[in-house]
Amino acid sequence: MTGRRLVRPVLIAAGLLALWEAAVWLNSIPHYILPPPSLVVLEFIDRGDLLAEHALWTTIEIALGLVAGVSLGSAVALLMARFAALRAWGVPLVVVSQAVPVFAIAPLLVLWLGYGIASKIAMAVLVIFFPVASAFLDGLRRVDPGWLDLARLMGASPAAVLFQIRLPAALPAFASGVRVAAAVAPIGAVIGEWVGASAGLGYLMMQQLARGQTALAFAALVVLAAIGVALYFLVDALLRRAMPWIPQQS
């Protein structure tokens, strides 16, 4: 079954790549404008170690950014769920923080935090924090009122209600937030690398494009996409495992 379902996307991909290859050769497009897929594959073979080195760097940035961003977003959501005053003051602040385009602050972050990994993690945290905090807070607040009635009559403290009822009930919403975060985390890291860095796939792309090594830039792009997809599925699998009581959609 799975094998048969894979046939169509694989055929489509192969067809598109063949078209691309043919278009480049037939129209004599210069390879620094659009490299044919075959040249991109060759770059993987020739420069695999270089790609791996930069991919590792970017992966570390994304992973650390994801951990820090999810932690920060969760902490903010929990505090806001627990303290109404914090929610009243905090929500507008969070929304405004999202109105500022990440691209616009990227140079500032590099200025403040340097060319190293800190500015990339900060960038990733900025794009990850919001989807996690908003989805989680939503989940924490949208709880079956019957559970809250029950807890109240059982004499539960506000902290017990938060951690034993609201928190587990909000895990599906939290998971949605984290999935979005996993999808956008590479954006944060790569923007950081574009603005100023000495390593990473984003840095490699900028460097090779400037030198007309477009095929290598494409190869970096492919690796970046692969990291994004792998990250998404890894996070998705972990979240499903953490919530066995949530019915799975087939």
Place this chain on the structure above:
Amino acid sequence: MSSVTAPSEGAALIQTAEPPPGAAPAIALSGAHVDFEDQPLFDGLALDLPAGRTTCLLGPSGVGKTSLLRLIAGLLEPLPGFRLVASDDRPLAGRIAYMAQTDLLLPWLNVLDNATLGARLRGERAALANARRRAVALLSDVGLVDRLAARPDTLSGGMRQRVALVRTLIEERPVVMMDEPFGALDAITRLQLQDLAARLLAGRTVLLVTHDPLEAARLGHRIHVMAGKPATVDAPLEPSGVPPRDATAPGTLATQAELLRRLADAAAVDARS
């Protein structure tokens, strides 16, 4: 035989499943008023719940039965003029357990953990160990001993409501508020659960809100019909015999017929006004 191990929070722990005789107070309320969309659901309503007895409140949907129950349970903020007194002159807060139409089981906890939710939420360690022991005994009693580690989503509706019943009993509260607890079950499962509830809740002061006349006829020591706009409760019907009454016995069926007649009369009055 009872031994009090945790005097805090009014949640005295009693070793037996049954509350000690005489511990359940009678409850008198008066001046109850609840508005719904600026219209009074009821205004100045009074009701007595006799000690250690089950009082059924029967009435059409939307008449305000649930609001009245929530008011007594302290889940609705009362308006001035509302009086709620227990016969032992002690406050009711912390002495009421609650069972709703939905089982309210937490999907991430297994059967045993759900049954002992109260002690878990209060963070009482010693009490939790005790509650677990009693929960295992009670869950065996209701036929769920082999499902202690099961998650709620693997249980049938009747099993889930049995866990909810055990959770209510584990709280060892002398007063129990039940809001159509068996409304979502099929007929036979409902009869079985009514038998269980009547047996296990005997001796507690129970308010059972229902729209099923047969349920009221089986379980109520005292049965009120609540109807009208704003709603009032009529003089109670007090059927003879000890609950749970046989669902097919002539006496039970006569009570059911009388309740149906009262409900129909109330509906006719409503339609004329």
